[in-house]
Amino acid sequence: DAKTTQPPSMDCAEGRAANLPCNHSTISGNEYVYWYRQIHSQGPQYIIHGLKNNETNEMASLIITEDRKSSTLILPHATLRDTAVYYCIVRVYTNAGKSTFGDGTTLTVKP
Amino acid sequence: KAGVTQTPRYLIKTRGQQVTLSCSPISGHRSVSWYQQTPGQGLQFLFEYFSETQRNKGNFPGRFSGRQFSNSRSEMNVSTLELGDSALYLCASSLDGTSGSYDYEQFFGPGTRLTVL
Numbered sequence: 001d002a003k004t005t006q007p008p009s010m011d012c013a014e015g016r017a018a019n020l021p022c023n024h025s026t027i028s029g030n031e032y033v034y035w036y037r038q039i040h041s042q043g044p045q046y047i048i049h050g051l052k053n054n055e056t057n058e059m060a061s062l063i064i065t066e067d068r069k070s071s072t073l074i075l076p077h078a079t080l081r082d083t084a085v086y087y088c089i090v091r092v093y094t095n096a097g098k099s100t101f102g103d104g105t106t107l108t109v110k111p
Numbered sequence: 112k113a114g115v116t117q118t119p120r121y122l123i124k125t126r127g128q129q130v131t132l133s134c135s136p137i138s139g140h141r142s143v144s145w146y147q148q149t150p151g152q153g154l155q156f157l158f159e160y161f162s163e164t165q166r167n168k169g170n171f172p173g174r175f176s177g178r179q180f181s182n183s184r185s186e187m188n189v190s191t192l193e194l195g196d197s198a199l200y201l202c203a204s205s206l207d208g209t210s211g212s213y214d215y216e217q218f219f220g221p222g223t224r225l226t227v228l
Contacts (some may be wrong), residue, residue, distance in 0.1 A: 036217075038154075041199065041222075041224075042156070042221060042222070043115070043201050043203070043219030043220050043221050043222050044203075044217075044219045045200070045219065046217060046218065048217050049216070087154075094215060095164060096142070096205050096207075096215035096216070096217050097142045097159035097161070097167060097203075097205060097207075097215075097217070098144065098156050098159050098167040098169070099144075099146045099156065099217065100156065101146075101153060101154035101155075102153070103153060104198045
């Protein structure tokens with residue numbers, strides 16, 4: 001799995017968009033970008049994943065640069081409940097069972 | 112559809128004892144993975160089971176073992192517990208189907224909090 005780099009922490013005002021960056025400069029052509037989040041002491045929760053096209057679901061949007069070396073997770077209207085550690089993972093999708101989690105980004109949404 | 116369940120949720124053991132943790136995956140999911148989470152080391156992969164066979168293994172000593180049953184339920188065992196084994200143990204399941212990347216999303220359980228005294 002390619003290595004990822006994320007800022008250790010970020011703040012966001014409630015109701016504003018939260019943009020969480022992830023660098024993955026060594027990503028291979030068959031590796032997907034996955035995002036999970038972990039609210040304190042709970043199991044990680046899958047958010048979204050993508051290969052090269054931008055993706056959107058009910059939780060978030062994923063923007064992947066054209067060269068695929070970085071991506072941004074966007075929470076369009078952050079709420080206090082979005083305060084969590086967000087993990088960006090790059091892997092071949094068949095390797096889901098042995099994911100490598102880094103330190104992630106601690107997002108704090110403030111009122 | 113029920114999520115991944117783990118039992119027990121909390122456990123206190125003493126050094127030298129052994130412990131068995133249980134995980135019931137989402138119905139129909141065939142892959143079960145185990146992770147250890149500690150404040151110092153973060154989330155670390157222990158092992159993955161698929162169709163009752165260990166498919167992948169992380170860098171943990173042999174004291175950590177697991178198995179998967181025919182109904183995909185899984186157990187992990189830690190023998191000769193050490194203080195450093197205190198952690199949140201997480202189980203995750205995925206479908207591992209044939210319809211592409213969405214069949215490999217991992218769904219995590221709430222974890223078992225193990226405290227070794």
